[in-house]
Amino acid sequence: MKFTWFHLMPYRFLPDGFTQKYHSVWVDIPRNLYDPKIGHKLYNDYLDQLEFADQMGFDGLGVNEHHQNGYGLMPSPNIMGASMARRTRNANLVILGNSIALYNPPVRVAEEFAMLDVISGGRLIAGFPVGTSMDVNYCYGEVPATLREKYREAHDLIMRAWTEKDCFSFNGKYTKLRYVNLWPKPLQEPHPPIWIPGGGSVETWDFCADHGYQYSFLSYFGYLAAKKVADGYWNVMAKKGKPLNPYSMGFAQAVVVAETDEQAERDYAEHMDYFYNRCLHVYQGFADAPGYRTESTIRAGFLAQVGRAAALRREGMKWKDFINEGYIIAGSPKTVRERLREAMKTLNCGHLMILQQIGSMPPELTRKNTQMFAQEVMPHLRDLWTGWEDKWSPKRLPENELAMPAPINLNKPAATTNGSTAHGPTNGGAHRGAAK
Amino acid sequence: MKVQDLRRIAGGKYNVELHMFGTGEPLLFMHGAGGLLGVDPFLEDLGHSFKVIAPHLPGFGESTGGEQIEDIFDAILFYHQLLDELGISSAHVVGHSMGGMLAAEFAAMDVSRVKKLVLVTPAGFWLDEHPIPDFFSMELPDLAAHLFHDPKSPIAQMFMAVPEDMKLLEDMYVERVKRMTQASKFLWPIPDRGLKKRAWRISAKTLVLMGASDKLIPPVYANEFTSRIKNSRVETIAEAGHMPMYEQQEAFVKAVRDFLKS
Numbered sequence: 001m002k003f004t005w006f007h008l009m010p011y012r013f014l015p016d017g018f019t020q021k022y023h024s025v026w027v028d029i030p031r032n033l034y035d036p037k038i039g040h041k042l043y044n045d046y047l048d049q050l051e052f053a054d055q056m057g058f059d060g061l062g063v064n065e066h067h068q069n070g071y072g073l074m075p076s077p078n079i080m081g082a083s084m085a086r087r088t089r090n091a092n093l094v095i096l097g098n099s100i101a102l103y104n105p106p107v108r109v110a111e112e113f114a115m116l117d118v119i120s121g122g123r124l125i126a127g128f129p130v131g132t133s134m135d136v137n138y139c140y141g142e143v144p145a146t147l148r149e150k151y152r153e154a155h156d157l158i159m160r161a162w163t164e165k166d167c168f169s170f171n172g173k174y175t176k177l178r179y180v181n182l183w184p185k186p187l188q189e190p191h192p193p194i195w196i197p198g199g200g201s202v203e204t205w206d207f208c209a210d211h212g213y214q215y216s217f218l219s220y221f222g223y224l225a226a227k228k229v230a231d232g233y234w235n236v237m238a239k240k241g242k243p244l245n246p247y248s249m250g251f252a253q254a255v256v257v258a259e260t261d262e263q264a265e266r267d268y269a270e271h272m273d274y275f276y277n278r279c280l281h282v283y284q285g286f287a288d289a290p291g292y293r294t295e296s297t298i299r300a301g302f303l304a305q306v307g308r309a310a311a312l313r314r315e316g317m318k319w320k321d322f323i324n325e326g327y328i329i330a331g332s333p334k335t336v337r338e339r340l341r342e343a344m345k346t347l348n349c350g351h352l353m354i355l356q357q358i359g360s361m362p363p364e365l366t367r368k369n370t371q372m373f374a375q376e377v378m379p380h381l382r383d384l385w386t387g388w389e390d391k392w393s394p395k396r397l398p399e400n401e402l403a404m405p406a407p408i409n410l411n412k413p414a415a416t417t418n419g420s421t422a423h424g425p426t427n428g429g430a431h432r433g434a435a436k
Numbered sequence: 437m438k439v440q441d442l443r444r445i446a447g448g449k450y451n452v453e454l455h456m457f458g459t460g461e462p463l464l465f466m467h468g469a470g471g472l473l474g475v476d477p478f479l480e481d482l483g484h485s486f487k488v489i490a491p492h493l494p495g496f497g498e499s500t501g502g503e504q505i506e507d508i509f510d511a512i513l514f515y516h517q518l519l520d521e522l523g524i525s526s527a528h529v530v531g532h533s534m535g536g537m538l539a540a541e542f543a544a545m546d547v548s549r550v551k552k553l554v555l556v557t558p559a560g561f562w563l564d565e566h567p568i569p570d571f572f573s574m575e576l577p578d579l580a581a582h583l584f585h586d587p588k589s590p591i592a593q594m595f596m597a598v599p600e601d602m603k604l605l606e607d608m609y610v611e612r613v614k615r616m617t618q619a620s621k622f623l624w625p626i627p628d629r630g631l632k633k634r635a636w637r638i639s640a641k642t643l644v645l646m647g648a649s650d651k652l653i654p655p656v657y658a659n660e661f662t663s664r665i666k667n668s669r670v671e672t673i674a675e676a677g678h679m680p681m682y683e684q685q686e687a688f689v690k691a692v693r694d695f696l697k698s
Contacts, residue, residue, distance in 0.1 A: 285572075289572060298613065
């Protein structure tokens with residue numbers, strides 16, 4: 001069993017009454033609710049938390065891409081990845097991922113992922129989501145009718161850019177390039193492992209099965225509701241004669257640990273409430289642009305992840321209901337161990353993407369949650385799926401070939417008499433002139 | 437839905453749900469993002485004076501081949517092909533909303549094919565001072581409030597009606613999604629595909645018909661058409677929103693007929 005510590009990076013200070021007062025947490029959320037000074041603190045807290053998870057022995061550190069929202073503050077997860085590549089040394093960088101239909105040209109993704117893979121010494125896991133409808137259709141203006149075709153083409157281009165030996169031309173419908181010639185190329189051969197995050201589109205199962213990619217089901221409804229989706233995926237895998245290797249599936253689950261079950265409620269209930277009621281307050285009209293989901297997905301009856309139906313389903317639910325229905329796994333280490341083992345076995349899932357900073361949860365509580373899980377739960381679940389080979393984790397450089405970043409020097413640069421720094425403007429001209 | 441005729445055209449690229457009836461000069465109708473109802477009383481009315489040719493654009497209704505219609509150019513060629521195969525060299529063209537945008541493009545591309553042009557609450561332009569609301573993200577009650585002068589009227593209520601039966605509801609939802617998905621090719625995220633570069637070529641006499649209380653494409657947009665189309669004028673239908681042909685059928689039909697017959 002492998003564990004990726006996943007951060008959504010929510011805005012923790014949406015006002016009380018947010019759900020009643022505001023139209024949507026996504027797309028048209030008022031700009032004046034974002035305070036960049038708070039943002040400064042949040043980004044740095046959140047990166048600290050990811051680095052702490054690295055120290056705690058998690059296998060991966062997860063981030064993802066969202067736009068114009070208070071739910072997750074990462075329009076560019078690659079920027080987080082760059083910071084983690086330098087400031088962590090152990091865990092894999094699970095960038096889950098870049099919404100590849102949005103990049104023009106999509107080789108930009110191939111390049112940035114290659115950079116991250118090279119900087120991190122081959123620790124990158126590359127995620128290719130379609131992206132939520134809020135992000136891709138409403139914020140980035142992609143035409144719903146052609147989104148999935150554009151996604152497929154971007155995927156083909158990126159994969160060729162990573163694997164072709166020589167410079168090539170690409171005559172796509174959406175992207176035409178005379179010269180594709182990736183510099184730098186990824187460190188991992190032939191390319192980083194690819195995980196496809198999905199919200200329950202039936203086409204994604206075929207796509208993953210056909211290409212041998214890992215399927216990551218990202219859901220807010222917890223593992224019990226996820227069973228139907230997981231079964232759908234495994235049925236497709238079985239039909240295509242693929243091994244039902246648990247490591248070919250990932251699942252995101254909110255998990256909170258405290259000394260006792262009662263303490264867990266005292267510690268975490270308000271933050272869970274913040275997450276479900278403020279972070280997921282998405283206007284129904286933005287949840288699912290016409291054409292975003294295909295007819296077969298609609299007819300399969302899978303609920304959209306956000307919007308009214310999702311909100312109705314949660315209406316009136318209390319802490320105990322969230323636990324009973326598996327939205328969250330919460331309680332003492334013993335409770336969480338048992339529940340999580342059951343969940344992972346139910347889904348046949350080898351890669352848990354664990355959400356431990358949830359909603360408004362402050363840094364100290366996040367740290368406690370992370371540490372208790374790492375020390376009192378994680379070791380007890382490592383035995384799950386022994387015998388299965390994880391083909392979806394990076395092949396990194398050996399320890400002795402890894403570059404060592406210089407430690408951060410917190411001293412201020414030495415001041416000169418006129419108050420500017422030693423490399424400052426007084427002799428700047430001469431300095432530049434000397435540089436070759 | 438009553439299907440008049442599924443007509444195979446372009447060697448089978450498209451099977452078109454074609455509603456064709458009436459006698460007189462041919463009148464090609466280009467529907468909006470909502471498609472045709474199948475039995476459209478205003479078209480039946482026009483059928484008393486004209487030979488009405490009302491196809492569902494591929495991707496709408498029962499018409500197949502929608503995946504091959506991806507932009508304005510594809511749609512215009514489809515309408516040309518249809519008229520070719522019907523043996524109609526020129527026709528009056530009436531287009532509503534998205535169909536108004538297509539009708540204007542059609543008239544700009546081949547001026548010889550359009551006798552007279554009627555653009556009904558047409559899309560095609562964007563004014564920063566009067567942004568067209570995002571109807572794609574609207575839920576039915578909100579949409580009805582934007583489409584109709586009186587959202588409480590029976591016709592507006594009919595548009596919003598939702599079946600109780602879950603299977604029918606799902607079918608209706610899928611059908612609506614299908615239409616809107618196809619419409620997104622012309623209208624998402626901003627309903628402007630460059631008509632302003634081409635409208636100057638339109639030479640047909642043109643009537644721009646607006647709804648006085650249209651909250652989707654307000655009457656102010658008429659100027660964008662009349663200022664670019666040489667031979668054009670505006671009429672505004674009172675107590676009508678974005679769907680004047682349903683909401684004020686009589687006034688609508690009279691305006692169209694008088695203009696085309698004059």
